Amino acid sequence: MLTSGGDAPGMNAAIRAVTRTAIYNNLEVIGIKRGFLGLMEGDFVKLNLGDVGGILQRGGTILQTARSEKFKTEEGINEAVKRLNDAGIEGLVVIGGEGSFKGAWELNKRGIPTIGVPGTIDNDIAGTDYTIGFDTAVNIAVEAVNRLRDTASSHERMFIVEVMGRKSGYIALMAGVASGAESILIPEVPYDIEEVCAKLRRGHQRGKTHSIIIVAEGVASASQIRDQILDKSGYEVRVVVLGHLQRGGSPTAFDRILASRLGAKAVELLMEGVEGKVVGWEKGGISVYDLPYSWEVKKEIDMELYKLADILSI
Ligand code: F6P
DSSP, X not given: XXXXXXXXXXXXXXXXXXXXXXXXXXXXXXXXTTHHHHHHHTOEEEEOGGGGTTOXXXXXXXXXXXXXXXXXXXXXXXXXXXXXXXXXXXXXXXXXXXXXXXXXXXXXXXXXXXXXXXXXXXXXXXXXXXXXXXXXXXXXXXXXXXHHHHHHHHHTOEEEEEEOOTTOOHHHHHHHHHHXXXXXXXXXXXXXXXXXXXXXXXXXXXXXXXXXXXXETTTOOHHHHHHHHHHHHOOOEEEEEOGGGGGOSOOXXXXXXXXXXXXXXHHHHHHTXXXXXXXXXXXXXXXXXXXXXXXXXXXXXXXXXXXXXXXXXX
């Protein structure tokens, strides 16, 4: 098993679930350090029950992670396949996001039975309603906005909070709804800066003491939006970029449970001889799709919720 790409809270819970489910079924478990990078270097460690004790509540990944350019080359992939075969590894669980699954698929095509477990705060993987780490990241963003509201209302200020998500607006949308943001800017819906300013102005005229705008990093940087608002309305807006804070810290109960379920299912699938799949959680149950489905199909944003956010922040 390996973790790859950006770390996500709950990856450790998945590592624990994979390890313990496998050992429960009399399998031997090898942890691969530093993602595909460690795989190409043969950086392997045997995992016993005790090695995954005390990690359920810890953020990050005990196996560590990396983004590797070399693994995208034919030479890199062949090296990885050789390492796996030499070590007698019969099945691989890859915990990560879209880029990691593309790598997993390459290995699967070369005869390494592989299952993907979606671990990314971005929630941009098709075939699962939630990815591991997303719920924690949303809660961190909501907590940050709660804190900002205290200082914003004391000073009668406006804030723009930039959240992660790569090309996806999921974190921004969910955090925006949960924190009652006045405006939510996401890459899936083109924004109109005049409308953003008009909303701020209406709030101001109604006696609102403060406003919060949430912008997904895939739209523009918070400082670009600040400059546009200043230009159009003259309002001075403070900027907060949450950045990697959203990836750290203890996972929520939701992420721990999701990771436990998906990690265990990945092992069960490999034992049944299933390979080249990604496991997920869809409509209240486990889902299983071909790995390419997770990146070939664009995960749609919940437009109903987006419209509701607009109504509630009138
Ligand atoms: O995919 C997770 C993520 O945190 C994205 O939201 C963000 O765009 C990216 O990773 C940041 O990558 P890095 O940690 O390499 O700066």
